[in-house]
Amino acid sequence: MQTTKIQEVPFCWPQGFKSDGIHTGLKKATDQLDLGWLYSAVPAQAAGMYTTNRFCAAPTAITKQLINKQQQLQAIIMNSAIANSCTGTTGEANVHQEQKLVAQKLKINSNLVGVASTGLIGAQLPMSKITAGINKLQLTTNTKVTQAILTTDTHAKKISLQFKLANQLCTISGFAKGSGMIAPNMATMLGFVTTDVAVAPNVLQPLLSKLTDKTFNQITVDGDTSTNDMVVVLANGQAGNSPLTEAAPDWSIFTAALHQVLAFLAQQIAGDGEGATKLLEVNVNHAATESEGQQVAKALVGSNLVKAAFFGADPNWGRIISTLGMTNAQFNPQQIDLAFNEFQILIASQPQEFERKAVIASLKQNKIKISLDLHAGNASGQAWGCDLTYDYVKINATYSS
Known part of the structure; x- marks a missing residue:
């Protein structure tokens, strides 16, 4: 039986992923980042889990629609401070405008751009600041996006693991935010997992659903569920392994690695509950x-x-x-x-x-x-x-x- 060691390494992006995070004026303090993005060199297989709150925020609902329809994303634009929730048709239009701006800058189809927001419910996004911020974002290997999504969190929550599939070195990296309004199912959390593992179509979503029930859906801080909750997994295949299916010999290795990432992030969120000491x-x-x-x-x-x-x-x-x-x-x-x-x-x-x-x-x-x-x-x-x-x-x- 093949044994593969899954090793935690300093946080890094898997092959083909870039990101950035900046301050664009959504938060008052100039040293607090509030806008970021994540980009894959090629369209990635995508899966997501979302809030069960009936007041589902525009960015969450639209990103859910995209992933459910095509199971692919190539970029995600994300902000903190303002949730763009309960904002009506204007809020929806602002999400589509964000997609368009990001797509134009990255020269990709706007249907490949996911959007995530977190922060105060009921406020409209100041699109002049969002537009200026998107114009400033770069494609880098820095990890500032892990800071740009934080609200009442006391620290960034992030982890990277490496392992081999058929002698190909693979990386899986996840980051999340969440501190309050944490309860079943999902919470006021944003979670993003990136990997260069190649997976076949139609297998990532069932796996994420199963593992979310054992991880993110098993944490609580205060019994409240937010309107913007979302966790997305992107797998771009840049490691060069044969696309995984549930029948593949290496499927259990990938499953274990993804489970480890989700469990770590879930515990980090629970331990960083608002005001928590334990x-x-x-x-x-x-x-x-x-x-x-x-x-x-x-x-x-x-x-x-x-x-x-x-x-x-x-x-x-x-x-x-x-x-x-x-x-x-x-x-x-x-x-x-x-x-x-x-x-x-x-x-x-x-x-x-x-x-x-x-x-x-x-x-x-x-x-x-x-x-x-x-x-x-x-x-x-x-x-x-x-x-x-x-x-x-x-x-x-x-x-x-």
């Missing part, structure tokens, strides 16, 4: 079904009581039990095992003796693992979230001002 990871074992395991894990990281308890490093395991009891998952209430990090809290639903000071010290770490065994089957589930802090309220009380 990343919460819930692992549910021996669930009756995978969907029930995922449901329980998501419920626990989404509970405000659970999130507040871990902010205070309070080993109040009753918060976990009460949240579990509100789910529809199958389990025997007398057979639940629970652990916080390395400390066993419950066995067969019976409290275990533990050194309280040691557990509290453990819960002050920046990552907390909650392990729950339902003893109901052979399935599992995993989800990520963050603690609920005073700063979350401060950030969202003054967001539009």
